[in-house]
Amino acid sequence: MIESGHVLNVSHLTVDYGNENTPALALRDVSLSVDPGEFVGLVGESGSGKSTLAYAILRLLHGGRVVEGSIEVSGQNVYELDSNHLRKFRWETVSMVFQGAMNSLNPVLTVEQHIFETIRAHDESVTLTALRSRTDELLDMVEIDKRRAQHYPHQLSGGMKQRVVIALAIALNPKLVIMDEPTTALDVVVQRAILDRIGEIQKRQRFAVLFITHDLSLVEQIAQTVSIMYAGKIVETTPVEQLLTGTLHHPYTRGLLNAIPELLEDNVAISSIPGHPPEITRLPSGCAFHPRCLYAKDECRMSPPILKLYAGSWIACERLPELEELYSDQ
């Protein structure tokens, strides 16, 4: 499945956090690709495996194993890199804004030291002047005052730390930046500002983004493609316009779309879908969504559905052809 042209190509990836006796499959047969410069949104409830996918791409799974499938970045299999190339691949090719960006910075180093060490780790001969001017440039890009360069993490607000982490993520001009819920811990105003900044920088620097969130409304405005994840599986991949124009979608996606107004008020429960996501150690048979699905039939309990192209979207649902009718009956 070597499709050149993609910056990221994840194919049939399965990740297990369990042991031989009790498997805990956080990702099951996940396939996803990102084109150069593309902005892809990855949306799913808490525990659906979004962060696991992000860590798997950087080969940073602690306690988890890739049991099947492969991850290629620019045609290179990430899991075949030797340790030296892996160190360079991390950050020079793919960088990541962590979900816990508030705690991503070393408490005993200044903002500037973080930027310096990151660049130095990949370019030993870089001069101090070059480091300084690059730091100014990066801080400018994320709209942080130059004087903050000498500050320690505890002297910065949450939003500022987030911007510093973003500055670090783009410091080496990577081809792909993974952003794992980069704005979740922030208030709405700061969230908006940071999102706009990310959009602008991305247009200027032309890197691809894999943007992870549980909030569908957030990516609707910024992404080109959106993948929906449920219990470790991608249930739908669709161009963003299709979300707005209301074409046919997976029942779960449909639930998420209906949930958006409520999500804005308090982003806790997806109330339009009854029930809870399953535990990864006790997954339902067949389609993992079937216990919560209004349209589930016997065949949904049999075998897991695979993604099929239908009216411009990739959808994994046994009842795909009938969905149109089923929806209109309501």
Next chain:
Amino acid sequence: MKFVAQRFLFLLLSVWAAITINFFLPRMMPGNPAEVMLARYQGKLNPQALHALALQFGISHQPLWVQYWSYLISLLHGNLGVSVSYYPTPVTTVIAQSLPWTLALAGTATVISVVAGTWLGVISAWHRGTIVDDILPIATTVSSAIPYFWMALLLLYLFGFLLGWFPLGHAYSTIMVPSWSAGFVGNLLAHAILPLSTILISSLGGWLMSMRNNMLHILDDDFMTFGEARGLSSRRLVYIYAARNAILPNLTGFSMALGFVVSGALLTEIVFSYPGLGYQLFTAVENEDYPLMQGLFLIIALAVLLANFITELIYARLDPRVREE
């Protein structure tokens, strides 16, 4: 700079408090031990010495503040009274003679123990899940579970008595004349090895385990993974990321250990008859030598305070969060 000045002021205040407590303590002891002691030395000491003792322990008709004032003045002159067990040697002289031994023995042992234990803790945590991390903590837990006193006796019996590899006690052989000759230095080292090993073996494990625990916490922190993700070298991750943060909670422990060097080697010094402060304290208690005890307590208190002060300065250098407060 403001921080340093602030801490220094605090040091002065606590030194003053320690000195003041040292003044009042013998005056508040129940059952008036000072008079008991005086009675004991009646006839053994000359009247002048008895009078000096009486003054030092508050058996005086002068008002308290006058006594306090003259106590402060004599302290400023380095006068801590006269030892009764080494009569007529002044307490300051006794202390000045034993302090170097303690610093050399317990000081060296503590520094080695802290540095080596901490470093091994770092290594052990970094290689968690490997054989290194299986063996190190077990070995040191066993060694540190053995009490100082017992360890000292064990080493003394095995290597001093049974095998006869090392001398049984004292800092150097009495037939030697102190000098910087190779022979004498060798003799010093031979005498120091067993007590030094005792302190080292008994305390190293504690440093290892606490550093290892701190490290394991830090290794799970997000900033570690973020550092790894940025392609930082493992050297940098171990030392600048993990160890640098993990050492902070241990600094207070280091300062306590250094402060208590002065007294902490007590048992070891007793077993090996090593002429340090701990041994002197033991002698002082045995002979009810209150002036010497009082002097030793003061020195111990000052050492703890000073070590604390230095640690706070180091802490501030290592942890930016402390600096501004």
